[in-house]
Amino acid sequence: MTTSVITGDIIKSRNQTNPDVWIDVLKKALSNLSSDQDYWDVYRGDSFQIEVKDWLNSFENAVYIKACIKTIKDLDVRIAIGIGDKSYEGKNVTESNGEAFVFSGETLETLKKEKQNLRIKTKNTELNEELNLYFKLALTFMDNWTPNSAEIVKLNFENPTALQSELGRLIGINQNAVSMRQKRAHLEEILELNNMYKQKTDSL
Secondary structure (H helix, E strand, O other), X not given: OEEEEEEEEEEOHHHOOOHHHHHHHHXXXXXXXXXXXXXXXXXXXXXXXXXXXXXXXXXXXXXHHHHHHHXXXXXXXXXXXXXXXXXXXXXXXXXXXXXXXXXXXXXXXXXXXXXXXXXXXXXXXXHHHHHHHHHHHHHHHHOOOOHHHXXXXXXXXXOOOOOHXXXXXXXXXXXXXXXXXXXXXXXXXXXXXXXXXXXXXOOO
């Protein structure tokens, strides 16, 4: 059975005087993505893993987690996506195993060495190279999101059909301010990249 696994860790988590702040944000983000806690876990203090069974959603889920964490000033997250087979179903996500889990774990270690914050690994080497180049380009602005930019991306993923005016009401700003924040966050480009990601990974 093909699945996807997102493994990540929080960057500069130890600089935070109150870790409960980001742990609560992270757990809420993961529970929004999967209501069944058997499929996600936060471990070793600042690491996490979530299985996303519909791998077509794994890129947008990764972006959503990043946006949630970056609503907190001075924090960021490293995220590795692995797509492949699942050979063993454990009691929870950290006990399960298979290609997707191995790919995701190995890729996170690569990210730490290369100081990059988002990568994917599948069985298709050419696809990996292509998508990782797109990710590298997208990180040039995603890594620089302010908390305001991150918040608007987070809200967009939580309310995909909402109008700008409706999003504005949720955070107490007007429609123009929402539009400006979406532009600064490069939301349109992220959504375009997400569509391309789905097309490219559909055949896996």
